Structure formats: structure tokens, C-alpha cells
Amino acid sequence: MARMRTAAIVSFGGPEVLRPMDLPSPSAGPDEVVIRVVAAGVNPVDAQIRCGALAGRREHRFPLVLGREAAGVVEEVGSGVARLRVGDRVWTYHRPRVEHRGTYAECVAVAESEVSRMPSGLLYEEAAAVPCSGLTAWQALHEHGGVLSGSTVVVLGAAGGVGHLAVQLAAEAGARIVAVAAARDHAFVASLGAQHTVDPAADDPGAAIRRLCPQGADLIVDTTGDRRFDGAIAWLAPGGRLVGPAGRTPSTDALGRSVVAFGPRAELSHLDALAERIARGRVRVHVERMWPLADAAAGHRRLEAGGVRGKLVLTL
Numbered sequence: 001m002a003r004m005r006t007a008a009i010v011s012f013g014g015p016e017v018l019r020p021m022d023l024p025s026p027s028a029g030p031d032e033v034v035i036r037v038v039a040a041g042v043n044p045v046d047a048q049i050r051c052g053a054l055a056g057r058r059e060h061r062f063p064l065v066l067g068r069e070a071a072g073v074v075e076e077v078g079s080g081v082a083r084l085r086v087g088d089r090v091w092t093y094h095r096p097r098v099e100h101r102g103t104y105a106e107c108v109a110v111a112e113s114e115v116s117r118m119p120s121g122l123l124y125e126e127a128a129a130v131p132c133s134g135l136t137a138w139q140a141l142h143e144h145g146g147v148l149s150g151s152t153v154v155v156l157g158a159a160g161g162v163g164h165l166a167v168q169l170a171a172e173a174g175a176r177i178v179a180v181a182a183a184r185d186h187a188f189v190a191s192l193g194a195q196h197t198v199d200p201a202a203d204d205p206g207a208a209i210r211r212l213c214p215q216g217a218d219l220i221v222d223t224t225g226d227r228r229f230d231g232a233i234a235w236l237a238p239g240g241r242l243v244g245p246a247g248r249t250p251s252t253d254a255l256g257r258s259v260v261a262f263g264p265r266a267e268l269s270h271l272d273a274l275a276e277r278i279a280r281g282r283v284r285v286h287v288e289r290m291w292p293l294a295d296a297a298a299g300h301r302r303l304e305a306g307g308v309r310g311k312l313v314l315t316l
Contacts, residue, residue: 003022003024005022005106006105007294008065010064013050015297015301021065026109027076031113033081033110035108036107037070038125039125040070041070041311041313042314043133047303059097060099061098064102067314068095068132069129069133071090089124091130091131092108092115095265104293116268125290128313130165130285131271133161134165134274137221138165139262141153141170141173142169144241144260147169147175147219150176153177153217154180154220154221156205156221156232158189159181162223163221164309164310170193172277181197181199182201196212205235213237216240225244233251233259237257240257244261245263248261286309287311288308288311289312
């Protein structure tokens with residue numbers, strides 16, 4: 001049986017448990033494609049799975065190959081696959097029913113419904129950084145947030161993987177953007193379309209946002225899950241929405257201000273919308289740093305140190 005290189009874990013723990021491992025190569029099921037991975041994105045959810053934070057909520061099986069997103073080339077198609085062909089340049093957001101075989105691998109078998117053709121002209125290393133973060137940003141703004149032209153959008157963690165894409169998508173929608181990010185990232189988020197910036201280390205974010213938006217913000221996109229922002233619903237205008245990670249508790253207050261919690265899902269129309277905007281130069285992805293697959297633990301250490309600008313990527 002053919003084997004492949006992976007970065008996997010056999011127990012939960014810190015970055016040191018993530019190690020190179022040779023495992024059997026996958027084959028495509030009837031509705032699956034096998035992707036020869038060129039690059040894989042590194043996301044906070046990968047670290048949550050690695051340390052066991054999601055063990056009680058999602059089934060897992062060791063050895064466990066981490067990774068939710070990747071870009072590469074279709075190597076094999078199942079008998080029921082009609083849309084994709086061998087040789088297609090693709091990207092994927094892969095969320096398996098059982099955490100077992102992720103994208104930190106030379107090859108990954110994924111459902112055709114999780115795979116779309118990547119934007120023309122984009123490097124694989126850039127494309128690998130988009131699906132998870134891009135879908136999160138798109139769905140937060142358009143599906144759950146109802147972003148409108150002329151509305152005021154606050155992005156918490158605006159320089160990060162989801163945040164820097166959310167700023168650009170909100171700008172493309174015609175929103176006025178307040179970016180909450182470290183001072184060192186203010187020029188970066190301004191270059192993406194943010195009209196105002198707030199440094200949470202130097203100013204009280206709520207007070208700063210009330211100065212900038214006396215009536216309150218229409219939408220707050222929380223990309224961080226940071227407890228400092230637990231009271232952010234108070235920064236909203238009546239009827240406004242705070243859209244955040246799945247760990248938040250959904251609620252609605254007396255002024256109709258609501259908290260919406262969600263996790264991204266694979267949606268081909270959303271991936272295609274992102275691809276179109278990237279191909280036309282309306283959205284760009286920023287990769288802070290790349291590591292070879294064998295150094296995946298180093299990528300996780302950088303992720304957990306915090307303050308990543310854009311995304312981190314593993315290359316094969």
C-alpha cells in the first residue's frame with residue numbers, strides 16, 4: 001500500500017505532539033476526490049483539536065492528521081464525481097465527520113462538495129490560506145451579519161486570518177469599517193479598507209467605538225473569541241448584530257441587539273464568490289510565514305504566540 005508524509009498526533013497536547021508521520025495514502029470514495037496537497041493553511045481550530053479542546057464535541061481517531069484547508073491538484077476522482085477532473089487546481093475546506101485525516105498531508109480524500117477550483121493566477125501557498133478563513137469572513141458578513149452598503153462594521157482582530165479578509169469583504173460591500181487591531185497593524189488594516197483603527201492595548205475599545213459611532217455599530221464581527229470583548233453587544237446600535245465564533249452564547253437583548261454564533265461550513269457558491277473577488281484583485285490574502293510540513297509544530301507555536309498578521313501556511 002502506498003504511503004504518504006503527514007503531520008499528525010497520537011495524543012492530545014502542546015505543539016510538541018505534532019510530528020511527521022508516514023501513513024497510508026487515501027483512495028477516493030464514490031463522491032470524493034483525492035487532492036495532491038501543495039500547501040495547507042494553519043488555523044486556530046487545528047490547535048484546538050491538537051490540544052483536545054474539542055474532544056468532547058467531535059469524534060476523533062488516532063493517529064489524527066490535523067488540517068482543515070488546503071490547495072493542490074486533483075489526483076483521483078470517484079465514480080460519482082462529475083464536476084471535477086484529474087489535474088484541476090483546487091482548494092478545499094475540509095470538515096470531516098470524524099477528526100482523523102486532515103489536510104496536513106501529501107494527499108487528502110475529500111467530498112466533491114468541499115472542493116472548488118482555486119482562483120487563476122494565485123499561488124498554491126496563498127490559496128491554501130483562504131478557504132477556512134474566507135468562508136468564515138464571508139458567512140459572518142453576508143449570511144449572518146447582513147452587511148449593507150453604508151453600514152458601520154467593527155472587526156475585532158482585524159489583522160488576523162479571518163479579520164484581514166473580513167475587512168476587505170466589508171469594504172467591498174460599501175461599509176464603513178472600524179478595525180480593532182494592535183497598533184503595529186494599523187497601517188496594514190488601513191491598506192485593506194479600514195477607515196478607522198482602534199488599539200485595544202492603548203484605548204478602551206468600547207469607549208473608542210462609541211466616539212466613532214455615537215449611535216452604535218450596525219455589525220460587529222468578532223474573529224478572536226477574546227474575553228475582553230464579552231460585552232461588545234453594548235457597542236451595537238439597536239437591532240445590530242454581533243457575529244462571533246461558535247463558542248459565544250446566542251442572545252438578543254431588549255433593544256433587539258443580537259449575538260450570533262456560528263462555525264463555517266463548506267459552501268461552493270461562497271468559495272466561488274471569494275475566488276472571483278481574488279481573481280479580480282478586490283480581495284488579497286496575506287501570508288505571514290510558511291514552514292515545510294515537517295516543521296508543523298513550529299507553525300503551531302507561532303500561532304499560539306498570538307498576533308499573527310494574516311495566515312500561516314505549511315508547504316509540501
